[in-house]
Amino acid sequence: MRHLLSTADLDPAAAVRVLDTAEHMAATQEREQKKLPALRGRAVVNLFYEDSTRTRVSFEAAAKRLSADVITFAAKGSSVSKGESLKDTAATLQALGADAVVVRHPAAGAAYRLATCGWVTGPVVNAGDGQHEHPTQALVDAFSLRRRLCPGARDLAGTHVVIVGDVLHSRVARSDVWLLSTLGARVTLVAPPTLVPLGAGSWPCAVSFDLDEVLPDADAVMLLRVQSERMTGQFFPTAREYTRRYGLDARRLRALKDHAAVLHPGPMNRGLEISAEAADGPRSLVLDQVSNGVAVRMAVLFLLLTGNEGG
Amino acid sequence: MNARPWLIRGARVLGGPVQSVLLRDGLVAALGQAAERDAAGAHARVLDAGGLLALPGLVDLHTHLREPGREDAETVETGSRAAAAGGFAAVHAMANTSPVADSAGVVEQVWRLGRDAGWTDVRPVGAVTVGLAGERLAEIGAMADSPARVRVFSDDGHCVADPLVMRRALEYVRAVDGVVAQHAQEPRLTVGAQMNEGSVSADLGLPGWPSVAEEAIVARDVLLAAHVRSRVHVCHVSTAGSVEIVRLAKRRGLPVTAEVTPHHLLLTDDEVRSYDPVFKVNPPLRRPEDVAALRRGVADGTIDVIATDHAPHPREDKECEWAAAAMGMTGLETALGVVQAALVDSGFLTWAEVAERMSRAPAVIGRLDDPALGAHRHTGRLAAGEPGHVTVHDPGAAWTPSPGSMQTMGTNTPFAGRLLPGRAVATFLRGEPTALDGVPVDDAPGAPSAGGGRR
Numbered sequence: 001m002r003h004l005l006s007t008a009d010l011d012p013a014a015a016v017r018v019l020d021t022a023e024h025m026a027a028t029q030e031r032e033q034k035k036l037p038a039l040r041g042r043a044v045v046n047l048f049y050e051d052s053t054r055t056r057v058s059f060e061a062a063a064k065r066l067s068a069d070v071i072t073f074a075a076k077g078s079s080v081s082k083g084e085s086l087k088d089t090a091a092t093l094q095a096l097g098a099d100a101v102v103v104r105h106p107a108a109g110a111a112y113r114l115a116t117c118g119w120v121t122g123p124v125v126n127a128g129d130g131q132h133e134h135p136t137q138a139l140v141d142a143f144s145l146r147r148r149l150c151p152g153a154r155d156l157a158g159t160h161v162v163i164v165g166d167v168l169h170s171r172v173a174r175s176d177v178w179l180l181s182t183l184g185a186r187v188t189l190v191a192p193p194t195l196v197p198l199g200a201g202s203w204p205c206a207v208s209f210d211l212d213e214v215l216p217d218a219d220a221v222m223l224l225r226v227q228s229e230r231m232t233g234q235f236f237p238t239a240r241e242y243t244r245r246y247g248l249d250a251r252r253l254r255a256l257k258d259h260a261a262v263l264h265p266g267p268m269n270r271g272l273e274i275s276a277e278a279a280d281g282p283r284s285l286v287l288d289q290v291s292n293g294v295a296v297r298m299a300v301l302f303l304l305l306t307g308n309e310g311g
Numbered sequence: 312m313n314a315r316p317w318l319i320r321g322a323r324v325l326g327g328p329v330q331s332v333l334l335r336d337g338l339v340a341a342l343g344q345a346a347e348r349d350a351a352g353a354h355a356r357v358l359d360a361g362g363l364l365a366l367p368g369l370v371d372l373h374t375h376l377r378e379p380g381r382e383d384a385e386t387v388e389t390g391s392r393a394a395a396a397g398g399f400a401a402v403h404a405m406a407n408t409s410p411v412a413d414s415a416g417v418v419e420q421v422w423r424l425g426r427d428a429g430w431t432d433v434r435p436v437g438a439v440t441v442g443l444a445g446e447r448l449a450e451i452g453a454m455a456d457s458p459a460r461v462r463v464f465s466d467d468g469h470c471v472a473d474p475l476v477m478r479r480a481l482e483y484v485r486a487v488d489g490v491v492a493q494h495a496q497e498p499r500l501t502v503g504a505q506m507n508e509g510s511v512s513a514d515l516g517l518p519g520w521p522s523v524a525e526e527a528i529v530a531r532d533v534l535l536a537a538h539v540r541s542r543v544h545v546c547h548v549s550t551a552g553s554v555e556i557v558r559l560a561k562r563r564g565l566p567v568t569a570e571v572t573p574h575h576l577l578l579t580d581d582e583v584r585s586y587d588p589v590f591k592v593n594p595p596l597r598r599p600e601d602v603a604a605l606r607r608g609v610a611d612g613t614i615d616v617i618a619t620d621h622a623p624h625p626r627e628d629k630e631c632e633w634a635a636a637a638m639g640m641t642g643l644e645t646a647l648g649v650v651q652a653a654l655v656d657s658g659f660l661t662w663a664e665v666a667e668r669m670s671r672a673p674a675v676i677g678r679l680d681d682p683a684l685g686a687h688r689h690t691g692r693l694a695a696g697e698p699g700h701v702t703v704h705d706p707g708a709a710w711t712p713s714p715g716s717m718q719t720m721g722t723n724t725p726f727a728g729r730l731l732p733g734r735a736v737a738t739f740l741r742g743e744p745t746a747l748d749g750v751p752v753d754d755a756p757g758a759p760s761a762g763g764g765r766r
Contacts, residue, residue: 008514087630107632108505108516109586116585117630130634132516174516198521199513 001307003115003124004300007135007179015182016154019143021299022292029065029295038302039068045098047089048127049075049105054266054290055127055137059102062297068305071096086110090119098122100305108132123304131169137265138175140296141222142183144288148261149219157184162214164190164246165224165273166235168197172265173224177205188214192246194235211246215255220285222263223248223273239272247271248278261285316340317742318350319703322360324693326662332365334699334742337686341695358737358747360703366666367693368400368700368740372492372570372673373467373546373618374643376402376433378424379417380409385623385720387424387433390643393621393719394431395745395752397643398735400700401432401689402621403677406443407468413438413449415457422459430745431738432687434677437461439480439491443469448480455487462678465492467546468593470528472498477532481541490568490676492544493532495553496594500524505634507580507595515583517633520595522550529553533560533567542566544676547620549575549594551604558613568676570616571605573649574640574725578602582725588629588636589723592622610659615672617665619646623721641721645712647704648731655706656732666691670702686741699742706733708749718751 001014010018028036044063048056056072063070073093086105093101100123103111108130115124128134142156149159161180167173167189180187187205189196196207208214215221226242236242243249248262253275256262262283268274279286316335324330324342332339333346333355341349350357376390387404394402404421406412412421418435425433437454441447443466454461464484471477471493480491501524506512508519529545533556536543548554548569557569574592579599582590590596608614622639629636642649650669654660660668671691674680679689690697709732714722738746745752 085627085631105632107634110632112586113632130516131518171516174514197513198508198519199510202510203513 005126007175022296025298026295039066042068042099044068046072047103058293104128133175134171138179144285155183159219160186161220162218163222166195168195220261249275250277316355318355318357322365324365337741338699364704366702367670369398369669370673371402373620374402375622376404388428391428391430392751393643396718398702403434406438415453418459435459436463439466467494470496482539495525495528497524511580526552537565545569554608568615570618572620576653593638617668651733701739703737705736
């Protein structure tokens with residue numbers, strides 16, 4: 001693994017390796033002394049062109065727990081807001097001696113460009129690029145699912161994961177589809193037809209427009225956030241209709257299998273795509289997703305910065 | 312004119328039998344034995360064209376020269392040098408300059424810049440609507456009557472989306488024997504569009520530009536043109552559905568012509584997986600099945616014209632993330648090589664048909680064959696008595712384009728590093744070479760220049 005740009009680049013062995021490494025990292029976080037010396041003297045730059053407190057804090061914590069120096073470069077407070085190009089910013093980071101760059105950017109492909117144009121030499125971690133991918137979030141989801149549904153197992157073989165909501169605009173959904181299917185899960189996307197990409201037919205998953213039909217067969221349900229701008233884009237008539245057809249309300253919660261888990265990458269719209277009963281109940285993995293985030297990102301940084309010696 | 316004639320010796324004329332071509336007094340004076348005979352007595356200069364092809368001077372119906380306004384991207388001088396190097400004896404300069412070419416003043420300026428540069432006949436295209444805004448008709452009559460004699464009108468870059476404005480434009484250009492060249496893109500269906508909508512856009516998370524947004528406008532416009540008995544030209548057709556609509560329209564005898572770009576004949580949306588903005592273009596690169604349909608459309612005559620849509624950009628407008636990058640590709644210097652690769656070597660088109668699509672048809676659509684143009688007439692024919700515009704192409708000179716070694720200021724060629732099977736090696740305009748050995752002739756007799764134009 002040279003960079004982490006897309007979960008489509010991970011084969012089953014590589015994906016399992018990240019999850020297993022994350023388990024080790026998680027174990028160290030149970031200790032009183034949480035800090036590991038692994039990346040001492042290395043500089044990790046968090047380059048954030050979008051507001052994302054959760055992801056940024058999670059990456060910062062991960063790098064610090066590995067003893068790396070963390071430089072956070074928030075676009076809003078930097079020269080980027082004066083119109084500096086991605087290329088020039090990258091050159092600056094390179095000159096500052098960044099050993100790895102974690103990038104969040106509103107444009108799809110920004111992380112890919114950063115990694116492939118020779119603008120930086122170290123590994124690049126995609127922390128979300130437009131509506132393309134968010135691979136570490138998918139790794140967090142897979143990690144949380146493996147712990148809950150398949151304790152002790154290598155992967156997610158035999159499970160059925162249902163992802164509900166705005167797939168069209170969701171970088172999390174894309175990363176999840178690739179990764180969860182690579183790990184052996186069966187994936188079904190459920191959304192109004194307006195929010196499924198036209199080309200999704202070629203993806204390794206099923207597509208349904210009927211949540212009630214799919215739910216009884218699910219081992220896990222992941223709800224995607226409905227962005228407020230979708231309300232005005234004619235993707236569905238009203239928020240109430242969306243909730244009626246695609247919201248995980250108390251009634252639908254009861255239709256789930258006993259062991260089925262509920263996930264949400266956050267931030268949640270309670271009462272829209274997810275009810276309080278679902279978010280706060282015993283099935284919910286929402287807080288696990290947050291707490292596992294640090295261990296998974298530690299694993300990613302550790303593997304990228306130390307795991308390439310063998311080529 | 313007293314200049315010594317030129318003899319293009321032993322070329323395969325239109326890809327047919329080997330003949331010599333004699334150019335004298337701005338015209339094709341003779342072919343074959345007569346050319347050799349007449350050349351002998353006239354101290355003709357000789358271009359040895361053994362193994363090469365002679366085609367009528369190419370005419371591009373769709374070029375962006377960027378001047379006035381974006382001289383950092385291209386100028387009439389550099390763009391028309393690129394045209395000469397690529398085999399073009401005439402180019403139609405699109406109207407989306409700054410200021411927009413929507414008045415007699417601007418089209419006349421572009422026309423004069425072209426005359427002064429002298430590398431190729433620059434034919435300004437006039438805007439259909441004021442400022443390309445799609446609301447009020449530009450002064451089409453004034454542009455037509457100006458010295459630039461504009462006959463092609465286009466808001467290219469923008470669609471004339473309002474059906475009533477389009478109807479009026481189609482009706483109005485009849486008075487000047489003009490044509491509306493439509494950039495077919497339904498604006499509401501393409502808000503924020505970044506690439507072809509399909510399986511690749513789904514993977515990449517880039518907002519899609521659906522083929523129906525082109526096809527809906529093409530269908531509407533062929534019906535409108537038939538209704539008002541005007542002619543309409545469809546710019547850069549990119550989808551299989553558009554080809555089918557144009558084919559049906561022609562079968563019904565409707566007055567429509569269509570063009571396709573070289574890049575849409577060779578490249579697919581799979582290139583976008585690199586997120587390299589050099590592949591960002593409007594209309595976007597499409598699916599392999601669209602490329603196949605476009606090739607068949609050119610072969611069966613549904614698509615009349617191959618036009619470059621040469622769209623140079625400064626490097627910084629492409630050295631960035633995809634969404635921020637400008638749309639467009641350079642094309643003048645690669646067109647003939649790409650056409651050979653996509654259509655000739657694969658058996659879709661003969662060289663005579665290439666001449667039809669890249670010279671004769673665009674010349675007729677742009678009314679460059681009007682005798683009133685005198686020495687600046689283009690007929691797209693290579694025969695005795697025709698204007699002395701000739702393109703010499705070497706179908707065996709495989710080459711690899713690289714942005715640094717081109718005449719255009721634009722570095723945004725999508726064919727960089729890609730082997731093309733052949734290239735234009737010489738271009739003659741009114742009997743004099745504007746390019747030899749694939750590069751512009753800076754010291755052509757009668758057109759001396761040092762660093763400046765061929766005045």
